[in-house]
Amino acid sequence: MxxxxxxxxxxxxxxxxxxxxxxxxxxxxxxxxxxxxxxxxxxxxxxxxxxxxxxxxxxxxxxxxxxxxxxxNRFTEGFVEEMSDLIPSSENLQESVIESDIKIALYQKIRHLDEKTREVIYLRLTGELSFREIGEIMMRNETWARVIFYRGKQKLMSEEERE
The missing domain is CATH 1.10.1740.10 (RNA polymerase sigma factor, region 2, helix turn helix motif)
Structure with missing residues (x-):
């Protein structure tokens, strides 16, 4: 025991x-x-x-x-609303609103990534796990986790540039 x-x-x-x-x-x-x-x-x-x-x-x-x-049956439903509760308040309301909009937009874009990329990004950003830990959890290696994270970040950045 x-x-x-x-x-x-x-x-x-x-x-x-x-x-x-x-x-x-x-x-x-x-x-x-x-x-x-x-x-x-x-x-x-x-x-x-x-x-x-x-x-x-x-x-x-x-x-x-x-x-x-x-x-x-609610993996993505309400995700943005739940995330908005986690955004810390700012002294300046205008800055806070802009910051919130940016975070919401980012998480909306992350939701559209494929499952493994989305999971790696969540583990890295929200869970604050190392690439080694992510690789172990996903039954891969650290390099795989780094590559998936990098590619996901590139997809998000290219989508941002298109907008």
């Missing part, structure tokens, strides 16, 4: 941040994080050690999020 407690304390933040990048909802992220560790305890005997524990946990979390997403 001490091993499970150690895993929980060591990886809770990683799993929570990963889920928050997917859900953009603190309550759902916390609930799914708890469920992730519950499922991990239930299936620990099947963990073969072929990947890092953090990767294994994030894969469980991702599976639970997709299951929750299908249940709620």
């Amino acid at each position: 001490k091993g499970i407690d150690k895993i929980y304390s060591e990886y809770f933040q990683t799993v929570y941040k990963y889920l928050f990048t997917l859900t953009q909802d603190a309550d759902v992220s916390e609930e799914l994080t708890q469920e992730t560790f519950y499922q991990a305890v239930k299936t620990f005997d099947r963990f073969r050690g072929e990947s890092k524990v953090s990767v294994w946990l994030c894969q469980i979390a991702k599976h639970l999020w997709y299951k929750e997403y299908k249940r709620r």
